[in-house]
Amino acid sequence: MPTEVVMPQMGESITEGTITKWLKKPGDTVARDEPLFEISTDKVDAEIPSPAAGTLGEIKIAEGTTVQINTVVCTIEESGSAAAAGPAAAAPAKAETAAAPAADTATPAAVDAASTIEAAAPAPTSEGGTDIVMPQMGESITEGTITKWLKKVGDTVARDEPIFEISTDKVDAEIPSPAAGILTEIKVPEGSTVQINTVVAVIGGGAAKAAAPAPAAPTSKAVPPAAPGSATPTASAEAGDRPKSSPLVRKIAKDNNVDLAQVSGSGSAGRITKDDILGHLEGGAKPAAAPATAAATIPAGMVSPTGTPTPAATPAKPVAASPQPGELVPMTKMRSIIASRMVESKRTSPHVHTVFKVDMTRIVKLREKEKAKYEQRNGVKLTYMPFVTRAAIHALRKHPIVNGAIEGDAIRYNKNINIGIAVALDWGLIVPVIKQTEERNFLGIARAIVDVAERARGKKLAPDEISGGTFTLTNAGIFGEQFGTPIINQPQAAILGIGGLNKEAEVLTDKDGNDVIAIRSIQRFTLGFDHRIVDGADAGKFMSDFKAYLENWSEDIG
Structure with a gap:
């Protein structure tokens, strides 16, 4: 029975892809994981490997055609089966797509994607040495940038010792060495972005190559020099300068x-x-309107003998502003x-924010009373974050729409409550995720928060620990702000901003109805929500339950 090959989803927000080049033709033998075709999506170009070994049967989608994810694009026949129909150039394209070029015609899209992928092709296996490759840090990740080499050529490296740092679309991480030995060659310099599985260095395998690492391969063809006397750039130069x-x-x-x-x-x-x-x-940018605008600038009566308006005078070029003093850093x-x-x-997301003031006096007194014994008993400091997290979990259980997400024209009601905790780093911001928090008690939450924060700062997080969140907490109050208006972490529906904790004078009413002024510990919390799925009433009810849980705290902290 043939194996169907589908257009893969190259990221959570990707819904379609364009086949830029078929690397095999019907009847060709294909090995499992052998590149089968090239695709380009809104965010990435990539080679797609075959999911099975056999013979390429029918190609259902022609080069240059854009299709939805999970669309069947070809079939793989078991070895020995009869070859299927001919190439897709003969097959009609779907009605909603533009007419596809013949399969053996190199379209501009195919040429561009091919040149990019060709430049990033993995190096051959080194003789007698261990190749170190750019790892895949998640299903949707196809490339990574080497930000720093932690070892230099000639250094001794232990197995599992960090050897270089990378940055991808979703995570920064230190990459450990797969073997012990001497770093003999660095193939990719710092700052270069390469495809996954590209060989970036070699452990062992002969004398160390102390020469400086080669520069990153260009992603476009070399530009030939202009002909003598030319005043105009070549087509190749224009192609090399075009935006990505x-x-x-x-x-x-x-x-x-x-x-x-x-x-x-x-x-x-x-x-x-x-x-x-x-x-x-x-936005209404219409290039076609330019000629009319130019014609309108010509004074009345200024026409040529044939009746054609004469060209307007070329306006003087504006004087370039001098750059501001300071350092320009990429x-x-x-x-x-x-x-x-x-x-x-x-x-x-159409962002809406609502701010609630919460009396944290009860929790402040509890923490002051228990924090020394709590740390001695459990080996973790007692902070305010687990209190806030537990209150958020309580409110999310009662109002699942705030824990939801939009998927196309539908709403996903997530089964689990996966809380993202924003962690400020010296070099940026990252949001590790604590999965299935609804199954953890107070102590479990407290330990998890400390654990992910420490590993985030040490670049020790795994790829799946920064994805899959359903709701995010961000605590800028530690820097002294009263409250903020945080931006939602897509594709989630809401984010909770935690403000500063301060003593304030509050008016309280006693049991006899008398008003008194008292000093209370007050904290402001801001819920930022996606108004496409969360109404103001839902947000208000969520925050009311969140506030009540904190102000009337009765949970055992362990």
Whole structure:
């Protein structure tokens, strides 16, 4: 029975992909995990491996065609089975896609993707040595950036000793050595971004190569020199300077006569995403309107003998402003990703914020009374975070919509309450996730918070520990702020900002109805929520239950 090969999902927010190149043709023998075709999505270009060994049967989707994830694109026949139908060039494209070019025609999208992937191809296995490769730090991760080498050529390396640091779309991590020996060669220098499974260094295998590491391979073809006397750049030079984008984005731009150089990219390293090009189009940028505008600037009566308006005078070039004094430093990979994620979230979710004032006096007194004995008894400090987390879990149980997420035109009601805890690092921000918090008691939550925070600062988190969150807590109150308006961590529906804890004068009413002024410990909490699925009433009820749980604390802290 044939194995169906589908368009994979290359990330939580990816819903479609474009087949840029078939690496095999019907009838070819295919090994398991052998690259089968190349795809380009709104965020990544990648080679897709075969899920099974056999013979490539029918190609159902032609090169250049964009299809939804999980669409069957081809079949793999068992060895010995008859070859299936011919290439997809003969098959009609789906009605909702543009006419696909013939399978043996190199489209611009295919050429661009091929050149990028070719430049990042893994190096051959080193003779007698152990290759160190760029690891895959999660299912949707296809590349990583080497941010720092922790060893130099000639250094002795122990097995499992950290050898270099990487930064990916989702995590920063130290990568341990797979073997003990001497670092004999560094193939990829710091700052280079390469595909997963690319050989980046070699342990053992001969004399150390002390030469400086080779520069990162370019992702575009070499630009030939201009012909003598030319005043115009070559086509190759223009192609090399164009903004980063996917074939899907370039197709949309071509169909709408948009110059991508005029579109701001919000993706990693300035990559233009599908949302960027659509937002540009919705903004009303119409290149076709330019000629009319130019004609309107010509004074009345200024026409040529043929009746054609004469060209307007070229305006003087504005004087370039002198740069501000100071240092211009490129964004780190993590900072670039954070910037992209924040812009994406604000563009995706209509943010609404509500602020509640909570009387924490009862909890402050309990903590002061128990913190010394608690740490001695349990080996962990008693902070306010587990109190807040337990109150959030209580409120999320009562109001599951706040723990939900939008998936297309539907709402996902998550079964588990996976709490993300924002951790400030010297080099950025990361949100490790504590899974299934509804099954943990107070002490379990307290230990988990300390554990993930320490490992986040030590770059020891696993990829699955920073994904899968359903609700996030961010505590900026430790820096003294009263309250903030945090940005939602996509694709979640809400985030809770924790403000500073301060003593304030409050008006209290006693049992006889008399008002008195008392000094209380007050803290403000801000719920930022996605108004597409969480109404103001839902947010108010959630925060009321959250507030009541803290002000009337009765839970055993262990």
